[in-house]
Amino acid sequence: MIIAAQIFATAAALLHIYIFSMESLTWTTAKTRSVFKTSEAEAEATREMAFNQGFYNLFLAIASIAGVIALGLGHMAVGATLVFAGTGSMLAAALVLALGSPGKAKLAIKQGVLPFLAIALLILGLVLGN
Template structure:
């Protein structure tokens, strides 16, 4: 079950790396603007904020990945703590998005599903 939790956490991390790329690298591109429902003017006006926000997503992914590596080398306590910190924060951010911006429900669910599954499976793995 630790392997399943690690795979789910890795998928969540990869999704957040992709979000980092959209927010910090391609924010003003037509495809990213369409994904976020932004006009060119809105994307330009929010570019600095998005750049910063993208790095938050990258850092959460890095925490989860370091936790996965720790789990893989047998450091169960450290690995589990880091995976919980990374994917738990991803899940919390998705819940904040869902509560504060109900019109972005689909994005919140997309952003939060893999972290939620990783948390559940890791809790089960540690409890069994």
């Protein structure tokens, strides 16, 4: 279960690195605007906010990857803590998105499913000892 949790935590981290790239690097492009359903004017007006928000996603990804590495090296307490912190924050952000912007529920589900699975599998792995 812990290995499966590591796989989902890594997938969640990779997704959040992609989100970082969209928010911080390509926010005003047509492709990214279509993903986030924003107009050109909205993208320009929120450019600085999105740039900052993208880095939050990157830092959550880094924490999750650091946790996956720590787990792989046998440091269960540190690794689990980092994976729970990183993916738990990702899942919480997805819930905030879904509740705060119901029109973006599909994006929230895409953002939250991988962290949810990582958390659930890590809990099972820790409880069951595998």
